[in-house]
Amino acid sequence: MARIFIVEDEEIILEKLLILLEELEHEVVGHSGNADEAFDKIKVSDADLVLLDIALPGKNNGITIGKQLNENLDIPFIFTSSFQDKETIGEAADCNPVTYLTKPIQKGDLLAAIELALRQKKTEKTEEQDTKDVFYTKIGDKLSKIEVSDILFINAADSNYCDLTLKDGRKVSLRTSLLKLMQQLPSGFIQTHRQYAVRLDAVEHINMKEQAIIIGEEAIPLGRSYKDEFMKRIERM
Numbered sequence: 001m002a003r004i005f006i007v008e009d010e011e012i013i014l015e016k017l018l019i020l021l022e023e024l025e026h027e028v029v030g031h032s033g034n035a036d037e038a039f040d041k042i043k044v045s046d047a048d049l050v051l052l053d054i055a056l057p058g059k060n061n062g063i064t065i066g067k068q069l070n071e072n073l074d075i076p077f078i079f080t081s082s083f084q085d086k087e088t089i090g091e092a093a094d095c096n097p098v099t100y101l102t103k104p105i106q107k108g109d110l111l112a113a114i115e116l117a118l119r120q121k122k123t124e125k126t127e128e129q130d131t132k133d134v135f136y137t138k139i140g141d142k143l144s145k146i147e148v149s150d151i152l153f154i155n156a157a158d159s160n161y162c163d164l165t166l167k168d169g170r171k172v173s174l175r176t177s178l179l180k181l182m183q184q185l186p187s188g189f190i191q192t193h194r195q196y197a198v199r200l201d202a203v204e205h206i207n208m209k210e211q212a213i214i215i216g217e218e219a220i221p222l223g224r225s226y227k228d229e230f231m232k233r234i235e236r237m
Contacts, residue, residue: 001025001026001027002026002027002048002049002114002117002118003026003027003029003045003046003047003048003049004021004026004027004028004029004047004048004049004050004051004114005028005029005030005031005032005041005042005045005047005049005050005051006018006028006030006031006032006050006051007031007032007033007035007038007042007050007051007052007053007056007062007065008031008033008051008053008080009033009034009053009055009056009057010033010053013053013080013103013104013105014031014033016104016105017051017105017110020105020107020110021110023107024107024110024111024114026114029045029046029047029229030042030045030047033056033057034056034057034058035056035057035058035059035060035061035062035064035065036058036059036060037058038056038065039065039068039069040225042065042069042073042075043073044191044225044226044229045229046190046229046232046233047075048075048076048118049075049076049077049078049098049114049117049118050069050075050076050077050078051077051078051080052065052066052069052077052078052079052080052097053079053080053081054079054080054081054083054088054092055081055082055083062079062081062092063091063092063095066079066092066095066096066097067095069095070095070096072179073179073183074183076097076098076117076120077097077098077117078097078098078099078100078101078113078114078117079092079095079097079099079100079101080101080102080103080105081100081101081102081103082102082103084102098113098116098117098120099113099116099117101113133147133148133149134146134147134148135148135174135184137172137173137174137175139172144172146164146166146172146174148185148186150166150167150168151164151165151166151167151185151189151199152165152166152167152198152199152202152215152216152218153165153196153197153198153199153202153215153218153220154178154181154189154196154197154198155195155196156177156178156194156195156196157173159177160175160176160177161173161174161175161176162174162176162177162178162181165215165218178191178194178195178197181197182197185197188200188201190226190229190230190233191226192213192220192221192222192223192226192230193220193221193222193223193226194223195221196220196221198213198215198220200233200234202215203215203234204216206222206234207219211223211224211227213230
C-alpha cells in the first residue's frame with residue numbers, strides 16, 4: 001500500500017482518482033487543487049508518491065511543482081494531464097517524473113504507474129542505504145563519525161547548519177540544511193517544526209497543552225502544520 005498525495009483541481013477527476021486508489025488499496029494522505037499551496041502541503045504529508053496534474057490555478061502550475069519535487073524532496077511523482085502535445089510532454093519529461101498519464105486515467109494504467117514508482121523508489125533506497133547509516137562532521141581538528149542510530153533529535157541552527165542531539169547527551173553540528181538532512185535519514189525520523197525533527201522511537205511523551213514533544217529533559221516544539229502527520233505516525237507505531 002502506498003501513501004499518495006493528489007494535486008488536482010477538477011472535482012470530478014479528483015473523485016474518480018479517490019475511488020480508483022481506494023479500489024487499488026492505496027491511502028490518500030492529502031490533496032490540493034492550487035499549485036501555489038500544493039508543495040507546502042506535500043512537504044508535511046509523508047507521501048510515498050504524488051499524482052500531479054499539470055494545468056492548475058495559481059501563479060505556478062504542475063510543471064513548477066514537479067521541478068520543486070525533483071530538486072527538494074525525495075518523493076516520486078506521476079504527471080496526469082489532458083495535454084498530449086510534444087512541447088508539454090517534453091517540458092514535463094525535464095522534471096524527471098516516473099511517468100506521464102493521459103486523462104481520462106484508466107485503472108490499469110494507474111496500477112502500473114504506481115507499481116513502477118514504488119519499485120523505483122525501493123531500488124533507490126537500497127542503493128543509498130549505506131550512506132544513511134553514518135555522517136561525518138568536524139569536531140575540533142578531527143573528522144568524527146556520527147551514527148544515525150545515536151541521533152535523538154535535530155535543530156536547524158540556521159539554513160546551512162543542523163545541531164544533532166545524541167543519545168550520550170552530546171550536541172554536534174552538521175553543515176547541511178534540515179531539508180537535505182531529512183532526505184538522507186531513514187523513515188524513523190519526522191519533522192515536527194520548520195526548525196526541528198525527531199527520532200520517533202525516542203519520543204517519551206507529548207505535552208498537548210504546550211504543543212511540545214518531550215525527549216529526556218528537552219521539549220521540542222510541535223508546529224501546527226506538522227501536528228496531524230506526527231500524530232498519525234505516532235499512532236501507527
